[in-house]
Amino acid sequence: MASSSIPAGGHVDPTRRDFLMVATGAMGAVGAIAVAWPFINNLNPAADTLALSTVEVNVKAIPVGQAITVNWRGKPVFIRHRTEKEIKEAEAVPLSELRDPETDDARVTDTAKKVRREWLIVVGVCTHLGCVPLGTKQGDPRGEYDGWFCPCHGSQYDTSGRIRKGPAPLNLAVPDYLFTSDTLVRIG
Incomplete structure (x- = not known):
């Protein structure tokens, strides 16, 4: 058994x-x-997608007072070579007037903590509904604050990319970026 x-x-x-x-x-x-x-x-993500996670831009050819748009991670990024007038206007704004208070210096500081007041680099997507604001090309409407204007719902950003008027709740986002030389910036 x-x-x-x-x-x-x-x-x-x-x-x-x-x-x-x-x-x-x-x-x-x-x-x-x-x-x-x-x-x-x-x-x-695939290896080719990870390779696109950073973009290097030579800013030497951007004249003072002009801006260019580059593509980074499928989004427009505005790189603006600001004039002395634009810098002074951005620095003079009291934080109490801002919906999303942020100093101009905080918005023009790269990841190495170096302040470059003449260069503003922001993600060109309106924080209201994701439209692309105007103001990077000569002749674009820039709104009352000489920055960017979103024609879809009327959001207006100043020369530091901060929301000043309209329905957008936040400033234009500042991506991580680093100046690897005086004329070369790496975004991402």
């Missing part, structure tokens, strides 16, 4: 049963993770 693991009284040791249940559940969880991992890993 075959030997049985059940004792003669018919009762199974509860600690052994609990151990077998926990071990079976753990093995099932490990198996599920092993099957799911390739699918989860497939959601990571």
